[in-house]
Amino acid sequence: MNFNLTDEQRMLQQAISRLVRTEYGFEHRQSFSALAEGFSSAFWQQLSELGLCAVALPEAYGGFGGGGVEVMLVMTELGRGLTLEPYLQSAVLGSGLLAQLGSEAQLDHWLPRLGSGEVRFAVAFEEPQNHYQLHAVQTHAERVEGGWRLSGRKAVVMGGHAADQILVSARVAGASHDPHGISVFMVDPEAAGVARRAYPTMDGRRASDLFLDDVFIGAEHLLGEPGEALAAMRYQQGRAIAAQCADMVGAMQVACELTLDYLKTRRQFGQPIGQFQALQHRMVDMQTELELATSMTVLAASYADADESTERSRALAAAKYICVRAGRYIAEQAIQLHGGIGLTWEYSLGHYAKRLVMASHELGDDDHHLDAYAALIEAA
Numbered sequence: 001m002n003f004n005l006t007d008e009q010r011m012l013q014q015a016i017s018r019l020v021r022t023e024y025g026f027e028h029r030q031s032f033s034a035l036a037e038g039f040s041s042a043f044w045q046q047l048s049e050l051g052l053c054a055v056a057l058p059e060a061y062g063g064f065g066g067g068g069v070e071v072m073l074v075m076t077e078l079g080r081g082l083t084l085e086p087y088l089q090s091a092v093l094g095s096g097l098l099a100q101l102g103s104e105a106q107l108d109h110w111l112p113r114l115g116s117g118e119v120r121f122a123v124a125f126e127e128p129q130n131h132y133q134l135h136a137v138q139t140h141a142e143r144v145e146g147g148w149r150l151s152g153r154k155a156v157v158m159g160g161h162a163a164d165q166i167l168v169s170a171r172v173a174g175a176s177h178d179p180h181g182i183s184v185f186m187v188d189p190e191a192a193g194v195a196r197r198a199y200p201t202m203d204g205r206r207a208s209d210l211f212l213d214d215v216f217i218g219a220e221h222l223l224g225e226p227g228e229a230l231a232a233m234r235y236q237q238g239r240a241i242a243a244q245c246a247d248m249v250g251a252m253q254v255a256c257e258l259t260l261d262y263l264k265t266r267r268q269f270g271q272p273i274g275q276f277q278a279l280q281h282r283m284v285d286m287q288t289e290l291e292l293a294t295s296m297t298v299l300a301a302s303y304a305d306a307d308e309s310t311e312r313s314r315a316l317a318a319a320k321y322i323c324v325r326a327g328r329y330i331a332e333q334a335i336q337l338h339g340g341i342g343l344t345w346e347y348s349l350g351h352y353a354k355r356l357v358m359a360s361h362e363l364g365d366d367d368h369h370l371d372a373y374a375a376l377i378e379a380a
Contacts, residue, residue, distance in 0.1 A: 078250065140172075149214050171183075255286075289329050
């Protein structure tokens, strides 16, 4: 198998790498985090002007028609920069759901605007009781004249505080864990009956809980056929998992680089601590975990846009499991090797560790994906 990047892919990687290096230093990130939106609208505009928000969109709607590898290249560099912008939620998961489920009118109206960065989407699948189970939906939708009425609560909607539209899963039929009867609706967060409670997450980004109280949704804001959205939700979450693994790998790369540099410069007993064999072994173990996570991320990227299959689901579950375990190990070892400075607010390493911990609980933790992988093995 040829793992070399094409000329176009190398140009894409260089463009996003250069942008992050020049515009997203750690001090910039700290100032962006303090803004009202919790991220930089100017940087989001730069992403869109370079066409990076349209990487995964179909060419017919102004996108580049990129696949999992192209998204991986972008997400890895965004992870290295520890960026705060909701790229994963809007440009990968949200746009993917719309592209798969939307009508021609919906695609014509929304996809070009997503690609240009004019609008941002958030995705609300999690509920307080569902523990990563996409089919465990208690938010319900009742058909009324001209549309639907939605009521319920969604939890930890990443980027939901600043989204122009929120894609909400709701049950139109069946019991609370029935895989059938689930739809996805486009909800205007400013509509009557919608309330958001925003809060910071541990890694500096922001999320919100979404409260829906008899919210009217026009029929034109239903995505796909009523009650038939679960398959698309699972497929697009798989694409998002592959992208998230790349983000984690970018953060792991920097954590390893910071640690190696610290071992070379911190002196004890008259010599750099990196000359102590025990610490060299721990650094090698960190690099080994990084290489394993990188390999699994490449595998996930190669499956991200493949047809739905048991093999695809296994690969994505394995990739997320490996990346979570590797990220946790690298974060813990990096902080231990740094000592107290690794946890100081002014030093970037602790923030990378928090990003890895937060990502380990998004889109399913390691226990969830290990169980999913085991179930898929048994089914085979």
